[in-house]
Amino acid sequence: MTAPNSPETNAQTANQTAAKTAKTGKLEVSDLITIGVFAALYFVMVCVATLVSTLFTGGFGSIFLPAIAALISGCVYMLLAARLGKFGGITVMGVVIGLFLFISGHFVLSFIASIVFPVIADLIAKAGKYKSKALLLASYVVFSYGLTGPILPLWFMKDAYIASLQARGKDAAYIDGVFANINTGTFIISMAAILVCAIVGGWFGQKMMKKHFVKAGIV
């Protein structure tokens, strides 16, 4: 970003973020605004993913939410990483997304997931200096797991239904029978789906970057 900021203003704002971004350049106001713009786009992608996922899988809609979101938002992530190239950007984006998910009524644990995974993703991307394609792809995969927060309540729900069955006097064997299909299997499938979709989505994003943005001189 070469926004025509005066150096003094930059130095002032940098103070607040200095602790976080000690070495590789600091996040300035212009960077934060870039992050905001991309976070908004990413959030829209998440909303689209929610919609698609709900249409396809009915009530247990959000099971494939992270996977579908990972599939379609590769471009956003790759462009942000390329535009910013500083440590902290991916983290802040994760935090902002988590905040908006929480306010729009998602489970509070989603907030924790959307801090931890983006930080790891940020570190991986940083290891490749935000240029290495393979590491960026890896970091995108990790980042995509940050969205698993919204689907965590599904496991709580299962507990709740078991509790309500027990309250009505059903025996344990019967309850196990009911849940023979809905258990760790679904969990593993959903996690594997995230992995595959994130790789495909990230690859698509990198391809799009090469096709459009590198040529246009934006990156």
Next chain:
Amino acid sequence: MRSSLPVEHTASTTLTPIQPPVVSMTPGAPTYSGTADDCSTEQPGHHIRAVRTLDPRTKLFLLLTANLMLFFHVTVTTQIILVTIFLIPLVVAGRWKLTLNFALTYAVLTGLGFLDPDALGVPWLHVISALAVGCTMMLPCFITGAYAFTTTSPSEFICAMRRMHVPESVVIPCVVVIRFFPTIAEDYRQIRNAMALRGIAAGGWGLVRNPAQSLEYILIPLLMNATNVAQDLSVAAVTKGLGHTGMHTSRTQIRLRIIDWLAMIVVLIPLVLDIAGVIQ
């Protein structure tokens, strides 16, 4: 190169409508304007909440309570009590339709949750019953979330975050996110128009028929535009002193009133009683 022709064209057409809002910075402007009124000071004649809603921080508290309900597996009685309480602020804020929708959904789902599939002799009903129980658990979160989302103005939200000492590196992106949503909607409409003009992905199922192409044709112009808007916004924001350290002032005032404290206490009572095991 022929395939990406519409993309590049839309990128340039969508630029035009972006310029005016950049100058005005709609939601953020009151927050940045360096007028003398502080968040915390009461001054007559200033912008005070027009709609009767709770303080943003109280809304956050309601959200947390709804989450705790999920966490502690509250009993149905507690759930019904709390959902009723959560619906009251929505009514007060005048969101009748939303309230009615939530109330109906909750009633139906709770009813479904009480179904006894074995007594009816149809075991597969367990799927529906389990889903209903799951959804009723999620519903309090959605109710409070909808309340927080539909009744909080951006500047209230920002003011609340600053008062809670959220770091500036989180506040600024949040401002931008809120500011940027309408722009995305507007851009999307224009992109779809441009696509329709060239007969790409026209009609109801047009987008679904070729998802990868749709994604590329819609997302790339949006991203192109996003990079430009980010640049323009930075200029506008820095000019208005967003990069200034120290206390930022706000035209919007937020204050925890008696009713806010009352709401927090009222919400907390059933939850605590439930966890203590008083309500069965």
